[in-house]
Amino acid sequence: MSTSLKLGNAFGIGIFVHWTFFLVPALVLFTNPGLSGPALALALFLVLAVFGCVVLHELGHALAARRFGIATRDITLYPIGGVARLERMSEKPWEEFWIAVAGPAVNLLIAGLLGFFLTFSRAIHQVVPLPPLGLEFLTMLMFLNLGLVAFNLVPAFPMDGGRVLRALLALRLGRLRATQIAVNIGMVLAVLMGLAGFLVMGNFMMVFLAVFVYFAGQQELAALYQREAQRRWQQGEDRFFESYREPPTGPQSADNNVYLWDSKNGVWVRQKPLRPARSYWFEAE
Ligand SMILES: [Zn+2]
Helix, strand or coil, rough: CCCCCEEEEEEEEEEEEEHHHHHHHHHHHHHHHCCCCCHHHHHHHHHHHHHHHHHHHHHHHHHHHHHHHEEEEEEECCEECCCEEEECCCHHHHHHHHHHHHHHHHHHHHHHHHHHHHHHHHHHHHHHHCCHHHHHHHHHHHHHHHHHHHHHHHCCCCCCHHHHHHHHHHHHHCHHHHHHHHHHHHHHHHHCCCCCCCHHCCCCCHHHHHHHHHHHHHHHHHHHHHHHHHHHCCCCCCCCCCEEEECCHHHHHHHEEEEEEECCCCCEEEECCCCHHHHHHHHHC
């Protein structure tokens, strides 16, 4: 936590900002050297306001999780967005669905309120005069919130849309198979996102986010494999697998186990004698 600065508490959850976050205003200044005066102030206020909305988005996830008895360790802002660190992920598909949907729902609500305000701004203007720049600010903030809704709902696991997809697939296919499919789709979308960010938009934050999505999904899948293996082992089922990041050496390989390289998942798999390891991965739940 020493690399993060604490902003305060909301609903008993600590809100932090990672030091790299301060690169964002610097990036705005660097990429828009022509900005000055009111336009510069508008751009910087907009960056702050958007990240304020990101905090509210993360609180949406955190409070939805709390309803299902899941606590949130903290919320941290990074240049590529916010992260609410939940104590655990719900393993019930509908709970995961509502927790994932709650974040974008907050931004939709903000956009709706801003839209309502702007629609009646002429009438309000007669009571409380707003400078034109203020109206421009609120209009842009509304569209940026709509952008956050659309962007977060892209089904690239582990982004919100990907979690919604995983939850819906899990209803029919089980959690493991659903995660495999969601992670594969997420990896394809991450590559497209990275290419679009790099080639079309020249947006390096987008490239960072794409790299994060590409690896974080696989990491979560690997963790799920481990938990699943443990669960089956504890249940004393007649099948189990263990995976290793490093090739087993020394006394481990001196036992009678057979180790296979699973290139798809990038792990060594300990095979129970006489049963092919791969079948464990894809066995129906
Ligand atoms: Zn979210």
